[in-house]
Amino acid sequence: MTTVSAIDREKGTAFLPRFDAQGLLIAIAVDSITREILMVAYMDEEALAKTRETGLAHFHSRSRGKLWLKGETSGHFLRVQETRVDCDQDALVMLVKPEGPACHTGATSCFYRKLEGEELAPIAG
Template identity: 55%
Template sequence: MDDRETGLTLAPRYDAAGLITAVATDAATGEVLMLAHMNAEALAATVASREATFWSRSRGRLWKKGESSGHVLRVCDIRIDCDQDAVWLIVEPAGPACHTGARSCFYRRVTAEGLEAVGDEVPGAA
């Protein structure tokens, strides 16, 4: 083990594309809301503003969650895993976390038959 694993120095281990994985959970319920990626600039913006900012691989730019929908993720706590290659954001969501309108991006269960809706979370489900 080295200082990155046991010390108190923030030293994120970004991948070859300059990204680390970030997972956001609801501070009130513990529910996993979304998974995204951060580069150094996104992590710094999140720490400074206390609103989740990510690197959008599809847009090729920084993306503040809720910048167009208003469904920002207000950050209560930021944790980093033992080898500093993943970030956990504990957040208060100001609306649905998923771009589909679902509360969480994880609204389907994988089964041997394929996908199954979890409760009434699937957008457009009856």
């Protein structure tokens, strides 16, 4: 196993994703037009490779323990327009074109509530 230095990862031009102990990294889907955060999920190496190969967001389902194509049952795919990588390459922001609601509840975004004191309140809009 080749060790990657922090300098190579943080200052270099090579894509060197840093997966956690469970083999995952954070993936944040953001609407490429509105810049609204749509969802947060995890990717393993397979999900990352499939996303890059197809242009459709794939994730690792922690609850099912397997590859998950966002939209495979709902038809609400996320078409990746651009992928941004954070400084230490353990998180991605994907600018996406959503083909329907991103949240399994039917909401546009999974972030449809805000914390007000000790309660959750719907976000207008």
